[in-house]
Amino acid sequence: MDFSSKYLEQAVQEVSQLPGIGKRTALRLVLHLLKQPEDQTVSLAKALVDVKTQINFCTNCHNISDHKLCEICANPKRESQYVCVVEDIRDVMAIENTSQYRGHYHVLGGKISPMDGVGPNQLNISTLVDKAKAGKVDEIIFALSSTLEGDTTNFYIFKQLEGTGIKTSTIARGISVGDELEYADEITLGRSILNRIPFEASLKS
Amino acid sequence: MDFSSKYLEQAVQEVSQLPGIGKRTALRLVLHLLKQPEDQTVSLAKALVDVKTQINFCTNCHNISDHKLCEICANPKRESQYVCVVEDIRDVMAIENTSQYRGHYHVLGGKISPMDGVGPNQLNISTLVDKAKAGKVDEIIFALSSTLEGDTTNFYIFKQLEGTGIKTSTIARGISVGDELEYADEITLGRSILNRIPFEASLKS
Structure with a gap:
């Protein structure tokens, strides 16, 4: 031009x-x-x-914050024994918008992706492992993207946590609410059958 | 959010x-x-x-410029007797990119659109009419969008120029280069037949 x-x-x-x-x-x-x-x-x-x-980053969870601790970490009503691991602060905002989670977060700042030159050392993984080893965490909930990189990152952290006895879980994979079964992909559909939940549990939310 | x-x-x-x-x-x-x-x-x-x-606006043609006169108006090699009327500086850039035009421009800054509250007084029309009446312009070429607002603006300026004896023209409407006839709309196709040009002229560019 x-x-x-x-x-x-x-x-x-x-x-x-x-x-x-x-x-x-x-x-x-x-x-x-x-x-x-x-x-x-x-x-x-x-x-x-x-x-x-x-802008600062929260020293506890690496979320964006105007103060040393973000509002979530500073809130005594939040259940700090639950830590939800996410890629990005946008994921924190997305989960907060559901109003279904009252625990803490841990923002990795990305996911392990050798193709993009991102290894575990570029992410906030060591602080998560330290937090877990300090013994104040009961459960770590993985809420990363359902991609190869997300799964790799989950698995890397899972391995790092071995021996700590901390419960790990991952958000449910399955058919999205409102989706028609015939358009769902085979892997999602297959997993949603394998990981079926008691019908009563599905009535809760 | x-x-x-x-x-x-x-x-x-x-x-x-x-x-x-x-x-x-x-x-x-x-x-x-x-x-x-x-x-x-x-x-x-x-x-x-x-x-x-x-940023300044050229005092002659209202194009964006770093100086009092834009590069086009300041260039003595450009043919100042031709004035191409456009809506926006993006149109100047688009026409300049074709390398087919060596005259001057006049940027209106929009088109007459009563629905959006834009009347002739909000546009740079009076300076164009003054320029025309000063007698240094031979031809005014309308290069506005082919819409109701563009046509209205063309017609308004045409009326203002009545009696000056200046030649007015409008850029050709017709089938775009590369278009298949069967997908052309009826109005464009109809006009392109009415305004057909000698075949030799089509070989030039």
Whole structure:
């Protein structure tokens, strides 16, 4: 693209580095900002820099937080003996939105993926193992994606926890609520038969 | 959504005000920035503010420019007797990319659309009419979208130019290059027959 202004070109270049945003979308966004009042752009820019400079990560669970401990870890009503292991803070938000879980979390910051150069040392695994070995955790609940990388990560952590006697569990895999059986894939359907639950339990939620 | 940090919430809120970006995409973008080095966020923020504070609009054609006159208007090799009327600076870029046009432009900044509250006075129409009446323009080429609003705007400007004796033209409407006839809509196909061109002319480009 041939820009008539180097400031425009620079802004489009920067915006198009965001994931899923190409040059055309970037240009559309920048031209949109150009039509808006100046304070909107200034507050957008300030909010982005603030996120990067002001945000802390909870020292206990690695969730994003404005304080040393996140709201969940700091809340004495949460059941700290349960630790739900997730990839990302978005997963924390997704599980919190269900209102079905009252325990703590542990945010790994990704999953083991040798293809992307992510090994166990790049993730917050050692702090989880330390927490488990300190003896205050009863159950670790794996809530990672149901992918090869997610399963690998689960298994790696499971191995690290061997000998601690801590109960480990994983969130149920099965047919999504509202799904038609004929469209479910074979592996999901097969596992959902193997891991069937008592009918009474399915009435609870 | 329930955010664990007010800075995160603020940033997501700001980013989701951009067109076509919802809360989920905004969260994904902000979390992406959080994983990148700080200087990337700082330079993105600076580029956005720079666009808003540093960019000028060309005093002749209203194109975006870093100087008082844009590169096109300042270039003595461009044929200033031709003025191509476009909605938006993106259209200037699109036409420039074809390398088929060596004249000047005039950016209206939108099109007449009473539904969106845009009348002729919100657009850069009077400066175009002044330019035409100053007698240095031979031909005005309408290159607006082929929509009701585009046609209305064309017609409004055409009426304003009455009596000046300036030649007006509009870019050709017809079958796009590479299109199959059977999938073309009836209006386009009908017009392309009415406005057929000598076969020799079609061999030129």
